[in-house]
Amino acid sequence: MVRWRPGARERLQAAALERFAEHGFDGTTVAEIAEAAGLTERTFFRYFADKREVIFAGQEQFEQVFLSGLEGAGDDHPMQAVAAALDAAATNFFPDRGWSRTRQAVIDKDPGLQERELLKLASLATAMTEALRRRGVEETAASLTAQSGVAVFRVAFGAWIADGETRSLADIQRAVLAELRGLVGDTGE
Amino acid sequence: MVRWRPGARERLQAAALERFAEHGFDGTTVAEIAEAAGLTERTFFRYFADKREVIFAGQEQFEQVFLSGLEGAGDDHPMQAVAAALDAAATNFFPDRGWSRTRQAVIDKDPGLQERELLKLASLATAMTEALRRRGVEETAASLTAQSGVAVFRVAFGAWIADGETRSLADIQRAVLAELRGLVGDTGE
DNA sequence: GTCTATAGTACGATAGAC
């Protein structure tokens, strides 16, 4: 007989997503999530700094995939390094489109979760900015490139989980990036 | 003898910013802010949905200036319309660099306020996306253009409030936009 | 694991302005 079953973190995350999807984020208390996972409220907060974090765990890994993609890129134009990072992220991080759809539907219904998502994406942009700086890219350029990359990811991800979409995330990202080039590049000043 | 002084909202905002700057966001309670404004906690929440909102009031006006700038633009390339919106916003909305610095310093110290700021900027991007759609711009292009515009604003605003900076926000924005064009446009695929 | 401060909600009471 074990004193506690392993995988507490994962059980909490699964229970949370399930209940959020059914009763909404505000309609679910931390106590309910903990109980469904066979734990106490106190334990929940040992794993997650706040209630929202249970939806965003694994962020470090997510960021890491982008950064590895960046490092792996050659000594190219910064925007090409970001393109490589997007490719690396798409092929290494999103296995299950259905799960992504459920999770995003939960987030899209709650402003508090949207805030947290934006903070995570901003943190990703900051990390990419710093990585570009380390490659010798100047401050403003690094920041703009990183933010453009995140914008491409956001738009592409939204398309990827749309109903009926069958292309891979990597394919969509390449298409979106090409479109961005056309939009921003030749404005015929 | 009047029962209540006018300008309750403004008094609350001023008291809040002052105290946040001195004791931090977490180090200030709603009750303290209300008391400093000669009101009660209950009244605070009549004006602001939550504690963070007191820092972000006037957002509708801010958004409106961007949208007016967009509408005012001719039948140009979408990115040029966004450039016009940025110009309009810079010339009509930021009178006091010192106040902006204080406010931003408060925000930059608190992740909760950063989240809210990102949500507001995302809401601005959404509004600009919809305005572009109304001009006949296709969905993905509208979203990318709007997000690029907001990215330019963020980077330029950060530079504008930096120590020693003397250029106008409008000037900085034009420079940043030009840099973005160079970065995204000619990646020599 | 218990205790507590704070944020935020719900419903209601009061009282001046008109």
Next chain:
DNA sequence: GTCTATCGTACTATAGAC
């Protein structure tokens, strides 16, 4: 009388302190 700004109280949940 209606409208609107304020305040009172009681309550729940989050989150941090002990």
